[in-house]
Amino acid sequence: xxxxxxxxxxxxxxxxxxxxxxxxxxxxxxxxxxxxxxxxxxxxxxxxxxxxxxxxxxxxxxxxxxxxxxxxxxxxxxxxxxxxxxxxxxxxxxxxxxxxxxxxxxxxxxxxxxxxxxxxxxx
Numbered sequence: 008x009x010x011x012x013x014x015x016x017x018x019x020x021x022x023x024x025x026x027x028x029x030x031x032x033x034x035x036x037x038x039x040x041x042x043x044x045x046x047x048x049x050x051x052x053x054x055x056x057x058x059x060x061x062x063x064x065x066x067x068x069x070x071x072x073x074x075x076x077x078x079x080x081x082x083x084x085x086x087x088x089x090x091x092x093x094x095x096x097x098x099x100x101x102x103x104x105x106x107x108x109x110x111x112x113x114x115x116x117x118x119x120x121x122x123x124x125x126x127x128x129x130x
Contacts, residue, residue, distance in 0.1 A: 047112050062114070069118035070125075086123040086126045 097112035
């Protein structure tokens with residue numbers, strides 16, 4: 008059994024009980040292994056720090072909250088505008104050397120991009 012399969016089996020909470028997107032990511036890792044890209048998939052899985060699960064939890068929670076409040080993006084232009092706004096806020100925090108705010112905005116950028124990616128699955 009390859010390293011990334013072991014990684015996924017040893018951390019069932021990373022997949023089970025999570026969003027469909029995380030299950031899809033695990034599925035893609037398995038498909039990469041079957042397609043002859045096991046070394047690449049293994050390297051990526053091993054490179055994930057333990058904190059990644061917490062960051063993903065926060066990002067998914069932000070995306071859910073945003074979706075409940077605003078619903079799906081109405082167009083790709085709206086999605087781009089929201090993501091761009093969050094990127095600008097992240098850049099402002101970076102220029103101000105406010106690492107905590109920059110990381111919080113990075114999480115918002117990720118949540119907005121995640122929502123946009125999910126909206127594509129609904130169409």
